[in-house]
Amino acid sequence: MDEVVDPDGLAPDQIDAAVVRLLDALDAIDSDGWYSRLEIVRPWSEHNPCITGEFARPAAIHRYLQRELTALLNRGAVVTARPSRPALAFDDPDLFGALDEDRFDLRAKKLFLFGPERMALSIDRLSHYCGTPAEKFQRHVLLTNYSMHVDAFRERFADAEGPTRDGVQMPAWHLRTGDGDGVSLINIGVGPSNAKTISDHVAVLRPDTMLMIGHCGGLRNHQEIGDYVLATSYLRADRVLDDVLPTNIPVIPNHWLNTFLLDALEARNAPHRLGVVHTTDNRNWEFNQGTTMAAIRSARCVGIDMESATIAANGFRYRIPNATLLCVSDKPLHASPKLSTAASAFYEASKRKHLDIALACLDRVRREYPHGLPTHDIRSADEPLFGTT
Numbered sequence: 001m002d003e004v005v006d007p008d009g010l011a012p013d014q015i016d017a018a019v020v021r022l023l024d025a026l027d028a029i030d031s032d033g034w035y036s037r038l039e040i041v042r043p044w045s046e047h048n049p050c051i052t053g054e055f056a057r058p059a060a061i062h063r064y065l066q067r068e069l070t071a072l073l074n075r076g077a078v079v080t081a082r083p084s085r086p087a088l089a090f091d092d093p094d095l096f097g098a099l100d101e102d103r104f105d106l107r108a109k110k111l112f113l114f115g116p117e118r119m120a121l122s123i124d125r126l127s128h129y130c131g132t133p134a135e136k137f138q139r140h141v142l143l144t145n146y147s148m149h150v151d152a153f154r155e156r157f158a159d160a161e162g163p164t165r166d167g168v169q170m171p172a173w174h175l176r177t178g179d180g181d182g183v184s185l186i187n188i189g190v191g192p193s194n195a196k197t198i199s200d201h202v203a204v205l206r207p208d209t210m211l212m213i214g215h216c217g218g219l220r221n222h223q224e225i226g227d228y229v230l231a232t233s234y235l236r237a238d239r240v241l242d243d244v245l246p247t248n249i250p251v252i253p254n255h256w257l258n259t260f261l262l263d264a265l266e267a268r269n270a271p272h273r274l275g276v277v278h279t280t281d282n283r284n285w286e287f288n289q290g291t292t293m294a295a296i297r298s299a300r301c302v303g304i305d306m307e308s309a310t311i312a313a314n315g316f317r318y319r320i321p322n323a324t325l326l327c328v329s330d331k332p333l334h335a336s337p338k339l340s341t342a343a344s345a346f347y348e349a350s351k352r353k354h355l356d357i358a359l360a361c362l363d364r365v366r367r368e369y370p371h372g373l374p375t376h377d378i379r380s381a382d383e384p385l386f387g388t389t
Contacts, residue, residue: 001025002082007073019069025081026058026065035116037084042077053112054084056120060134063180064206067371088117090124101244113318114204122201129198130172130186131163138174138182139208140362143198145190145307149213152351153185160185170198181208181366183359188307192238192281195310203318208372209257209365210322212311213358216277216303218328219296225331226350228272228357230261231324234309235278235299237292241313251309251316256373257323257361264360270353275302277324279309286332303328321373323361327354 003025005018022038029036035054042049058065069079088095097103098117114122123134144150153173154160162173170189175182188198202210216229223229236247245251265272278292278301285292285304296304308324315322327350365373 004080006078015073022081029083034083035087039080054116056116057123060123119204122204125201129170131168132172136174138184140183141207141210142185143188143212145214148351150187152355191306192240192310195307196240199311199314210320212308212324215329216305216326217330217332227328229303229326230274231277232274233276236309238279238281238310251312253323254321260361260364264357273302277308278304319378
């Protein structure tokens with residue numbers, strides 16, 4: 001049965017209850033084995049008054065739906081929740097074709113970026129890779145490739161919830177809040193393939209931020225081990241997304257995130273450089289230096305890693321504000337390679353401060369932009385505005 005909410009005639013204090021009815025309807029549809037459909041009619045829109053989309057597992061994005069639907073109703077949109085079609089099982093032969101992103105309109109706004117089949121599979125994959133239900137994920141996502149950051153996170157937040165089983169490939173830990181605007185930290189492991197895998201799946205949760213905190217090789221002589229690198233752009237040599245996002249398309253971090261990270265660095269007198277980060281798919285690029293060195297010099301890179309550009313590119317594709325804060329762990333061009341003993345000492349000294357700077361940035365986002373960061377830089381020119389942020 002359809003659940004229709006027309007805010008005309010509703011008092012402001014009735015909006016919250018109306019949103020709860022819509023969410024309950026979506027959950028009931030999902031429990032009955034159907035994909036749900038939201039139809040949003042926005043009287044203020046001349047060219048795109050009606051926007052629709054299908055969903056699977058709506059409970060995984062409850063907090064996001066609640067926030068967005070509340071904003072839409074407050075603006076005067078009419079919202080309808082109804083059953084769409086029977087949900088496909090994961091072993092249904094039709095599922096494979098439905099996952100193809102060539103069928104998606106990646107200009108779509110927020111809620112409607114993915115089909116329900118993709119949502120269902122990614123939500124299931126998050127549970128598999130991260131060891132926690134997707135429903136536990138928070139609005140702010142930190143990605144790291146070091147267990148030391150997980151250790152620092154758990155040390156700081158003893159009540160953070162993590163995997164309930166051993167052997168998880170990309171363990172996630174969640175500092176949950178009542179509003180769902182806490183922080184989820186995922187240890188994604190090493191390499192652009194892992195970075196693509198996790199950001200593909202996290203994207204269906206529509207997080208407010210996706211922030212990479214990792215290590216890099218410092219490429220400038222006047223950098224020291226332990227200095228920070230705040231990426232202003234990326235040189236993409238990770239190759240995993242070249243077929244879907246050509247490398248001649250600029251990818252840059254979110255301005256607000258970079259501003260907040262820079263403020264946090266300066267407040268702590270943390271040595272840092274801003275500049276281009278080179279992301280490679282070759283961990284041993286030093287063994288075949290020619291091509292990589294030519295690119296580093298031409299782009300005037302300040303750091304090299306294996307994940308940052310991949311996450312940034314997927315953040316751009318999927319409309320997720322993102323940024324990168326790296327810490328210099330070695331200087332491959334200046335006789336300071338990453339060696340075991342020195343690396344261990346550096347890790348222990350840097351992990352808490354690195355995490356502290358990232359969390360300070362997210363605290364500021366939470367305070368100043370509780371309804372989500374502006375997304376002017378990752379919207380298409382012809383993308384229909386959703387009507388909230």
